[in-house]
Each structure stands twice: as C-alpha cells, then as structure tokens.
Amino acid sequence: MDIVQMRGITKRFGPVVANDHIDFNLRKGEIHALLGENGAGKTTLMRILYGLYRADEGEILVEGWPVRINSPKDAIALGIGMVTQHFALVPPLTVAENVVLGFTDGFVLEKATIEQRVAEAAKRFGLEVDPSAVVRHLSVGQRQRVEILKALYREARVLILDEPTAVLVPQEIDALFETLERLRAGGLSVIFITHKLEEVMRISDRVTVLRDGRVVGTVETARTNERELARMMVGRETFGVRREERAVGEQPLLQVERVCAEDDQGLPALKEVSLVVHAGEILGIAGVGGNGQKELAEVLSGVRRPTSGRILVDGQDLTGATPDEFTAAGVGRIPEDRHAGVVGELSVAENLALEYLEEFARGGMLDREAIRRHAEELIQRFQIKARATDRARTLSGGNLQKLILARVLSRDPKVVLASQPTRGLDVGATEYVRQQLLAQRARGAAVLLISEDLDEILALSDRIAVMYEGEIVGVLPAQDADPERLGLMMSGAVKERQGAYAEV
C-alpha cells in the first residue's frame, strides 16, 4: 500500500527544470532512499511534498486520495514531517519551546510541563537532547536532533529527512538508524536523502535515483549494490581518492599555541589548544560535534577572539586579527555552515568576489567585467551548476559549497582551514573536494581539516588530532590511527598524553 504517490511532478525555476515529470511512490512502513547528484532535484521534490513549493504540473496522493498541499501546515495535517537541510529553528528559544512551537494544545505554556513532555518524547524516540538548552548554543549536530524530534513530536506518519546524516558522527548515525528501524517497525514511512551509498545499502528498503531532474529508476535495495547505484547517479563508475604517501614539509605554516576561547555563553570552549600544521601536511581534527571544533575554526578565521594564546601563520602573529587580515595573510577558510559564508541575496559573481574586493576595484569602483569573468572562470573550473547572475540562495546545497570552495581554493592560500568540507556533497563532488584538498597539500599548503566524518579524516590526514570538550586529547600519525582507537578518544574514554605529538 502506497502512503504517498507523486505523479508526473514538474517544477521549473525560470529556465531550470528542477523536477521533470517525476513519479515517486512511498510505501507504508518503508525507508525509501532518494539518491542523486548535487542539483539533481531531490530537495525540490521534497519541498513540493512538504508544501514549500508548488509543482507546476503533477499530482500528489496520500493514502490513495488526491490532496493539495499548499503549505507545511497542510503537510503536517496529513502527517508529513520534514527535516530540512537548513534548519528551521528559532535560535533564542529553548529546545522544548522549539519542539512544541505551533503545536500546543492550551493557551498557557507551562515551562516545566513542556520540558518534561519533550524529555519524554526524546527518550521514547532515542534522541538525546536537553530540553531546557537554548538552541542558539547547540552545535549543528544537536540542532539536527531537535529538528527530527520536532517532526516526530507532531505525530508524523511520513518523515522526510534531507541529508540527516551529513551532520552526525558514526555513533550518532548508528543511534539514528536504530531509531528509524524502530519507528519503521511501528509503521512510520521515511524518505531519506543522502549522498552516502553505504548508508543507503544499510538502512533503506528501496532506492529512487534522480539525475538532472528525472527519475533514473527505483530499485529494491536488496537487489542492487553500491556500484550500480553510483553508476545510475552519475552515469559512470566512481573511484575513491587516495592519499599518496609523501614527505611532509619542515616549515610550520600554522602554529596554534595554548589558545583558549569562550563560546557564545561565555563558557570555556577551547582549553589550551596547541597545534602545528606544516607545509604540505593535512592535519585532521576528529571529534564529536560540539566539542569546540566550531570555536576553533572561528578563532582561526578571525571571527572569534581567543581569550589567551597565540596564532601564527607562516611566522606572522595573527592573534586577534580580523577576518580580512587572516585572508590577507594567506588563510583560506571553508566555513562549517555554508549559509554563513555567502550572502544569499547577492549574486554568485558578487559572492565570489566579496573576499577579494580590492582586486576587483579600480579606484573604489567595481570592475564589473572582471567580476563576471572571474565568476565564469570559477564556475567552469569548479563545475558549479549556476549562472554568474543567479542569486546565491537559489543554489542547491552542494553547489553552494562548491562556490565557497572556488572562492577559497582558487587563491592558492598558504593555510587552508576546512570545516566539514564535504558535508552534503554527492559522491562525485565529495571526491572532487577531497582531491582538491590533496592538491593543496601537494602544492605545499598546510591544511587543517575539521570533520566529523571519520572516513574522511582517515582518508586524507597525515596526522590526526582528536578534540574532546575543548581539549586536544591526543595526536596520532595517520598510520597509527584506526576508527576504533579514534572512536574511543572521541568519546573521552582514552586520553593520549597531551602534547606528546602536538608540538611535533
């Protein structure tokens, strides 16, 4: 029995056909993976189902009945819940308030009651969150959990998850999958968007693959394999990246010395963090989200001031410098939240130029021709699916990330600071980004890679530092690291002697 049927769905954005006559069926009690490259139209299709966009053509049936879904409110009333790529939480409110927002029975909000109810729900669904925490202070991973809880709290029968695992660490993914399996047994139907084939194989019952806005096919997971899915997605075989062993340079390009910093609440977030990254080296920072990685990246970007300690880039003291001073000193920064890295209302070309405006100026005037040429060159070189004049906010998640990469890497920075650089990217693009980071390493840049994806850390890093509660609890050379050992360190169970490798 199909709980949701989408028939002949077409959606155009100007000349772009994001969805081209898509047929999609969701069975009751199945986990249905939706797969496709960046810009294939996955998010668009789901936004239509959730009432955020209106299809130009096509119809939707829920439990066999034709329905009109004009707003998320309609979708929620039909038992459809969605967790979007970009969260829809109110940052100054608490977790509990966010969860019940718009879904309260009475008029009066009793803080203790709702917190207790939300805590119960969180426990029932196996999602670990503190109901009284203020959302603004949560990490991306924690916010995701609140979003999932919010949908489940609204008694969703159909749950749409747009790249939920992109922000989770392995243990959290395991927990999420357990939760999903439990909920599936209870009759919940799940649409699961991901770029990770291994997850598709693990959790889904069926897979629908989209390419360029069209359905390539729907297959039973049990009757397919990763290779076939990858071929359906990109139309060719893909290969993982391989880091070739090579000698790391001598020259320390990034030196972080006993840096302390506070988080937004004024609590210590970084405790005496010391790191060295050499020319031609990738230092991976592993750790569960919310252990100070965000603050570390911000301190090294000039967005957050350290309370003590020193930061040296190629010998130059940049402690407390501004973002443009970091850029000028040769630090290229790929931010964790890509929406914080671009101005959505400005065009792709303007965003690409924003960080280096001096170069596109002639006596204070914009050289618009140069800005356009620069944008077109980067769009081509980094395979961004967009036009130079498009507003950045209309780009798909992956293309937005490519835009930021293009802005940073085209500059041959001395130090590359990459936070979650492949989160939300499809296999092809992930491979591409990783190759780019390796190319930076080969070129002699110092790369600091902050990632919650252990596979990524293990595949790329020369050395791996583990962060736990704002401290570097250990630094391992890549050949000594394996997922189990890192996992234990990330959970705080094992502490390698601080400094043993960090100063090397």
Next chain:
Amino acid sequence: MLRFKIEKTGAPVWMRSLIPVFALLVTFLITSGLILWGQANPIQAYYYFLIAPLTSRVSALEVLVKSTPLILSGVAVTFAFVAGYYNIGAEGQLYAGAIAAAWLGTVLGGLPPALAIPIMLLGGFIAGALWALTPALLRVKLAVDEVVTTLLLNSVMLFIVSALLNGPWRSPVSGWPQSPEIAPSTVLPKLIPRSRLHLGFVVAVLSVVVLWFVLSRTVFGLKMRAAGLGREAARFAGVNVGRTMLIAALISGGIAGIVGVSEVAGIHFHLIEEISPGYGYTGILIATLGALNAWGVAAAALFFGLIDTGTQTLSHAMGVPIYLGEVTQATMLLVTLAMLLLQNYRIRRV
C-alpha cells in the same frame, strides 16, 4: 457552497510590473470613501490630485519644488537602510543641516556665491553627519539599537532649534522665533526665473545618481549591500561591517543635513521651527516604497511631491481638509507593501 483556499505561488511577471498601477487603483478606491465622506466628488478630487498639478507650468514646477526635499530625504534614508542601519533620525539631521545653513548664511555674506554655496552645502552635510555620529557609534561599538537612539535625538534637536530661535536668534525686529535672513550671496540660485525651483533640485537629482552609482558600481556599495543583506556572511568574507555601517550612517545623516540647507537657502532664507513637515519621516516611506532602489526612490518622491501639490489645489478648490494628501500617501504605502506581500499568494476555489 463555494470554498476558497489561499496558496503560496509567485505572481506572473506581467502582474509584478503592474503593481504600481494596481496600488494606485486600490488606493483610489479606499480614499474615495473618505473623500465622499468629506462631501466631495472622488473623481474630481483625483483630477486635482494627479492631473491638475501637471496642466500648468507653474504648478508643474511646484511639484518639482515639493519633490526636492522628498528626493533628498528618500536618498538619505536609503543609504542607511541598504547597509542594515535603520536611521529614523533623518528629521533631526535635517534640522542640524538647517541650523548650519542659517548660521553660515549670515557669516559668509562677503564671499561670492560660487564659493559660498558649496560651503553651505558642505557645512550642512557635516552638521547632519555629526548629528548622526553618536547613535552610529553607539550602534557599532556597543550594539545600542539605533532605531531608538536616532528617534530620540529628533526630539532633542527640536528643542535645540526652539532654544536657538527663542534665544539668541530671535528676531530683534518682530520678536518672532525666526533666525536672521541669510545673505543674498548664499541663497541657492533659481533654476527658472519667476518660479521657486532652485539649485536644490539639481542637488537632489545628483544625489539619486550618486546613490545609484555607489550601490551598483562601487566597492563600498557592494560592501553596504553585503552588510545589509547578510551581516554574518559579510563579516566572514572580511567586510568590516561596523565601519561600513558607520560610514553609511554618516552619509545618510549628511544628505539629510543637505535637505535642511536646501530648505533654508532655497525656500525660506531663514530658520523657523516649521521648516520641515516631517520630511525625515516621509523619507522612510519613500525609501520603503522605492524598494531601496535609486530610481524607485526618485519615482516615489516625485509621486509624493505630486500629491503634496495636488492637495493644496484640492483643498482650495473643493474645501476638503489638507490632511487628505497625507492620508493618501500613507494609504499608498500600506497598499503597496500589502501588494508586494500578496503577490506571492493566489486564491483558488476548492
């Protein structure tokens, strides 16, 4: 029974471009009720409003005279709003410029106009910018909400003007609260003989061109837009958001100061308390109506100037209260804003 449902969907392009026309029609329908209540004929009233001022050379020029401070105020407010700085203080900054003009006008008498007038304009700009400085610094350094501070400073400025006019500057001859007349060489020259249209109009037109040029063609304009549209991302990209806002606020205050110069040296030739009927606030309406776009702001200001002129003829000819003009302007703004919002929805029968 028929049932209707509202759904979200963008309006077609042709409909978007007709929004000003629709807004005008709806405004007409709404205000007609009021005009009928005032026992006048709406069609005739609207003839006086929109057409009559353009039928004679004298009143057409008067529309431009009335538009001069409105254009400048709209441009002033736009400069700040684009950068995400909500300057509600254009009214006070205008008076700061007017005080500067009234003072400079009496001391620069010895200079030739070619020298005196640029100094007047510059002086007004600096005075307005200085009056805008404190709230801007508070905003940038201490994150004090500029909406509150700029608004409060408007009242402070009115007291200063009143103190000046009832104290040192009170006319010794008549005893009225009115500053001494400015020297002839500091008067803004007439553009057309036997009309009130003065050099201020040229300055206003220039300010529109400057606004357009700065926003779309300069590095600083892009920084302003980035700061206004996405503060965090702009900061991340190395734009000094605080400095950008500060400069935008000072330019905004400076242009508002020029409104004061234009009114003192172009129209009144002395300072009185009633020099502005709220141009600084109307500037906010105009900037909003013009969607923070240079040409939109110019069009909105000209339209407001037309209605201002029309209301006077109207109240002479038909004896309806002069407030009708303001009611129409406010209605127009609300209707346009509502339409900009509603164009994203459509009503369907279900």
